Amino acid sequence: MSPATRFLQLNHGWNAEPNAPDAQVVVAGSTVDLRFLMNPFQFPEYSEEDVGVISFVGCWRWRYGATNDEGWYRGQCRFSGVAPAWGEFYQVEGDLLLDSPRAPRDWKVLGPQREDTQHFLFYLRDGTFECDAAAWSLRVVRAIA
Numbered sequence: 533m534s535p536a537t538r539f540l541q542l543n544h545g546w547n548a549e550p551n552a553p554d555a556q557v558v559v560a561g562s563t564v565d566l567r568f569l570m571n572p573f574q575f576p577e578y579s580e581e582d583v584g585v586i587s588f589v590g591c592w593r594w595r596y597g598a599t600n601d602e603g604w605y606r607g608q609c610r611f612s613g614v615a616p617a618w619g620e621f622y623q624v625e626g627d628l629l630l631d632s633p634r635a636p637r638d639w640k641v642l643g644p645q646r647e648d649t650q651h652f653l654f655y656l657r658d659g660t661f662e663c664d665a666a667a668w669s670l671r672v673v674r675a676i677a
Contacts, residue, residue: 535626543621547571555656564591581675590666592646593639599660610634621654
């Protein structure tokens, strides 16, 4: 039996813009970058043009799917009712619920499955990003004043 699903929130002091984050995924080898506008409404230290880039290194699979906030609240996501909140960035441990009928099937596989990875999940306004990677880091590209 798989251990229960657990969520560790990773975005403390920052988040994506809640209305139009303009998310983009860039892949280079086994590194996947998720780019998005930062949230200046909740975190005034960021401007409306600041871009967050989460780099996932040692990534063996990723996806950016269509489940948005409305779908999550309607129970259309496999983590609906399980994840603590919509709009956050998590490390998911335990049962990933991949056998659920609502589990995604649109994975982009970059290489063989690796045992040294963690599962990451970021709920954005118009989609859900997930990947399995060895590590992640955030950098913020500041708008030119």
